[in-house]
Amino acid sequence: MRNTSPTTIGRETELALLHTVLTGLRDNAGHAVFLVGEAGIGKSRLAADCVGRAEELGLPVLRGRGSPTSAGIAYRPLIEALNSRFRVVGVPADPELEPYRPALGRVIPEWRHTAVPGYPESAVELAEAVLRLLAVLGRDGGCLVVLEDLHEADSDTIAVVDYLIDNLAGLPVLLVATLLPEPGAALELARGGERRRVASLAVLEPLGRPQVGALAAGCLELPVERVPAAVVDRLSTVSNGNPYLVEELLTEMVGSGALRADGDGWRVAGDLATAVPASVVSGLRHRLEQLDPQVRDLLLLAATLGTGFSLGTLELITGHGTRPLLDHLATAAASGFVVPDPTAVDQYAFRHALTAEALLAGLPPAERAVIARRAAEAILAADPALADGRCQLVARLRELGGDGAGAALLYAEAGRRELAAGASATAVQLLERAHGLAAAADRTDVVESLVYALAEAGQLDRVFALAESLPAAGAGALDIERRVALHTRLAWVAVIAERAADTLAQIAAARTQLGGSGDPRQTAALAVVEGHLALLPGHHGGATEETERLAREAAEVAEREKLPVVACQAWQLLALLARERGFDDADACLERMLAVAEAHTLPVWRVEALLRLGGNAFMRSGDARRIREARDAARDLGALVLAQHADGLLAMDALQRADFPAAREIIDRCLEPSARMRNLGIHRYLLLVAATVAAHQGRRRQMERELLRFERADDSASFLTPVLYGLCRAFCALLEENRARAVEELAAAAAWEDRHPNVFYLSGRYGLGPLLAALADTADRSAHAAVRAAPAAALAWNRQFLVLADAVLLGREGRGREAAALVEQAAREFRGFPTAHHLGLRLVAEAALADGWGEPVAWLRTAEEYFHEAGVRSVAGACRSMIRQAGVVVAQRRTGRELIPGELRTAGVTPREYDVFALLVERLGNQDIAQRLSISPRTVEKHIASLLHKTGSPDRAELCSLARALCGD
Incomplete structure (x- = not known):
């Protein structure tokens, strides 16, 4: 069987x-x-x-x-x-x-x-x-x-x-x-x-009678029709269709002799009702009693440990060596009680959860408690530190042994360990169990730990309610220092979650405890929280000089008193406040934050500092190297959320450099994971970058689709809103040659910023907007000077447009040479932003043509070539139209133009001229070229003359040398 x-x-x-x-x-x-x-x-x-x-x-x-x-x-x-x-x-x-x-x-x-x-x-x-x-x-x-x-x-x-x-x-x-x-x-x-x-x-539903019969037939190893009907009836009635119980009951029938082998079949040899115990519990107990006493005691001990147990734990409790224990477990396995756990080498499990429960159910409660207490004491004696998860095991054994208060202390300690390891959900589970068992004298300590665990797990509503339940006075109350620390921690959690009302309530509770005085360490931490509160959208009062003064004092106190986390929080706050004055001050604060984080081995704060420094460096110079450093540091740390933050900035960098495939690669790689991980800030940022990638290619329909996704993911007043209007919508309108619409979008961005002051400076207010105002002759010199003096004017993306705006204004004042020099300066400094650079050339050429300065036709040809290749037809067409208005012939666009080297396209070489040019590599004469191209020698002569003029070659020999250099392969 x-x-x-x-x-x-x-x-x-x-x-x-x-x-x-x-x-x-x-x-x-x-x-x-x-x-x-x-x-x-x-x-x-x-x-x-x-x-x-x-x-x-x-x-x-x-x-x-x-x-x-x-x-x-x-x-x-x-x-x-x-x-x-x-x-x-x-x-x-x-x-x-x-x-x-x-x-x-x-x-x-x-x-x-x-x-x-x-x-x-x-x-x-x-x-x-x-x-x-x-x-x-x-x-x-x-x-x-x-x-x-x-x-x-x-x-x-x-x-x-x-x-x-x-x-x-x-x-x-x-x-x-x-x-x-x-x-x-x-x-x-x-x-x-x-x-x-x-x-x-x-x-899974219970088995019906036919299925029970089939199950019995499989165990008895015979066809289903040969299973005695009485056996099937009894199994169906008693097991209630539970397969495990069917197998256990059948084992009891055979073991008691009520069902016996008879030749090649089985027969009922006794009373099945009396042969089978009244419950599986008693049946298992009967089988247990047939085992060696040492095996029996080992199984009862193992059942006390749970449905699964390790060989190492049994060694610790019994003091027996590995070999005898393995022999006992082999006997238990042969008897059908336990099986080796396939997931671990030294792990075993009862063949079924009911097996362990049934064995324990057969023990008197007092005996179960004695076994549990002895096991707990043995583990504690062998391992007082309770390493490797034994803290939870001993807590459970104490609970089974009737020592609820002792179990609570161990559950609480286990919870604190899990919280320190970052497993906040498990910490909450253990601390809640401790809370339910704790003696009155221990409950406050448990609640305090549970509040911290709930805060780490993000269960803020429960956090604030539970914190209120802590006694304010008496023997069970926290001392002032711990209570202030708790309220300060909860205030920080609330301000990070942008819950201003809860932040204020926790700050007020902490201030009440301090009573107008307090340790500088405590007041420093509170000042940092209050400073961050002042930066929340819509918070009454906002950041002031006093906010910055208190934050700087807090940073100094925190460093002096060896509070590195508070110091990092303070320097981060000061960097945000300093952005309004300029990036040098902000970077100085971030460098200090970085130094504190590195000196005290605070890896998360180090990455945060690197990210902010990298973001500032990228915006100021267009150099993203430090962002990559921050991303690599985040990856080394395993901080996927911070790595996504860095990737978001790198996607913006790729967008501005017009490396649209690189931007899309980052978006495609990070968008879904950021949504899965509820990293919503970066998820929305990536959605906006995706829309802006489409905008910077003049693809309005795609842009609108991406913006719809962004708006669905961001139903609040986001700091990204002005970027949406300026960097995205306005830029797209300019690529559609719809300047009026672009101006409207920029005005909407400025109006939003007036209502929601912020330090995100890519809205166009400090770059593209002033250029369009200069072109429309609506620029006020004093207003323009104020923009130039703003910290945002230092950003590379903004600076390229401001330089061109200055050129337009100088050209209109008759200072053409200075204006042209600024355009050349922009060409040298900002080629790293090719779409913006060529759009700027198209815009400034318009003013240069009108005011008679610079080389507007050359600029328009350069811009036309770029936008033609990029597929932005509106701008390319506008460039060609202005070239014609300047009285210059515009090169025809024919199939094969994409094969022409860039410098020849810029010079206006046509596809047919390029066909002639390419044959000059072989130094062919006009007749041979004409024959190959099926055109007249006279036509070849005209193309050669045009090529000499457009390339600036002094003679045919020089033209042939140029052909070999450009087309020799």
Whole structure:
């Protein structure tokens, strides 16, 4: 007889679903399937069948499991799943995963050395990294991830799985999870995934009588029609269609002699009702009593630890060596109680969750408590520091042993450890458990820790309500220093979330505690929060000189008192305030921030400083090297959100340099991940850059489509609004030769900025707008001088237009030579912005023609050539029209013009002239050229004369040399 059936019975629909999704992975049709049902109903069997099918297809398989003992250990099921694969084949060396290695170090031990100490790990960043890893593993046909007992998983694992299922579509990944139908985060996750149609929810129903008979036949190894009807009836009635119970009951029938082998079949030899215990519990107890006492005691101890346990923990508690324990476990496995866990070398699990529960249920409560207490004390004696997750295990054992207060202290300590490791969701879970068990004397400390954990997890509404519940006075109250620190921390969280009312409330609470005095360390931290509050949109009063004075004092105090985080916050604030005076002051503050971060090993603040310094350098000079340095630092750190921030700035850099393919590559690579990770600020920024890429190519319809996406993602008064009007819409209007519309867009940007002062200076107010005003002869010299004196005039993008505006004004005043020199200066300095540079040439040439200065025809030819090649017909046509108005012949546009070298196109060489020019490489005479091109010698002579004039060659020999240089290949 078999302990289990060799085939899966009664699950044809679920098997078909899993098979369909598995085969669909070839087409990147990723999906998640949740198998939900009571213990023993067959979830694990279905998962095992899916694993077998995936292995037949040659797909990578990753398997992990939740358990009561690991529920307080962040990402434990994911760690098991990944290691179940990498322990065998090693970690992947794919270069695509390089940016994600630091984040993955949280769940892949071999990569933990890449993680940077001091970086607060983010569940969202880890989730995105795991998603990328699974995509790489499944690249050649798909991969399967199986997470069993998800209801026992920690909160951070649940958060990662939630992220994964929302983003599997389009990837070659199948995620299969099993869970009980009990209320909790896992079941809500499964139901939510089904509602969003990103997952399938398969609820396993009990087997019917025919299926129970088929299951029994598989165990008894005979055709179903030869299973005694009385056996099938009894199994169906008692098991209620639960496959595990069917197998256990059948084992009891055979073990008691009520069902005996008879030749090549089986017969009923006794009373099935009396042979089978009244419950599976008593049946398992009966089988347990047949074992050696040492094996029996080991199984009871293991059941106390949970459905899964490690050999190392048993060694720690019992003091026995590895060999005797392995022998005992081998006996337990042979008796059908436990099985080796496939996800870890030294891990074991009960054959079914009901097995451990049944064994414990057979023990008197007092005996269970004694076993749990002894196990807890043994672990504490062997490992007082409770390393490697043992803190949670001992807390659970103390709870089982009846010591709720002692368990609460350990749950709280475990929660604080997880919070320090960046697993805020798991920290909240553990601290909430501690809160429910804590003695009155310990509750305030637990609540304080829980408030910090909730703040880190972003659950701000709960944070502020729970903080209010802390006693204000009495034995259970926090001392003033801790209470002020708590309110200051919550004020910072609130101001970063732009919750001005909550920020004010927390500042007021802290000030009340200080009572008008207070430690300079405390007042410094509060001053920094108040300064950031003054920068929030619409905040009454705004930033003032007093704000800056207090922030500078706070920075000095923080550095003197060794408060590096407060110092970084203060210098960051001062840099923002200094931007209104100029970038030199702002950069000085950021350099100080960078120095503090490096001196105190604050990796996140270091990257923040590098990003801001890089952004300033890029805007001032067009040099993006420091942004790339910041991006590389963020990637080394595993800070995916900060890396996306840097990539967003690099996309803007590529846009301004008219490297539209590079900009699109960044947008395509980062747009979806930024949305998945809820990095909404950078997501909106990338959407605006995408719209501006279209605008700078004169593609209005595409621009409007992208702007619609931007507006849907940003329904608030965004600081990006003036950039939308100026850099995007106004620029597009100019490429359509619709100057009136461009002026309207720039006016809208200026009006918005008047209502919402900010330090984002690419709206056109300090560059493109003054140039258009100069062209329209509406520029006021004093107003223009004020613009030139503003810090924003130092930005390279703005400066190129201001130089041309100055040229227009000088030309109109009759100072043509100075005006032309400025145009040449702009050509030298701002060629790095080719679209803007050539648009500027087209605009300034108009004024030069009207006022009689410079070389407007040459500028127009240069601009026409650029915009013709770029496909911006309106500007190219306008340039040709102005060239004709100047009395100069315009080169015809014929097929093949794109083959002409740039300097010849700029000189006005036509396609037919270029045909003649190319044959001069062979030094052919006019007759030979005419014969090859099927034209008359006279026509060749005219083309040669034109080429000599346009290229400035003194004679035919020089023209032939030029042809060899340009066309020799």
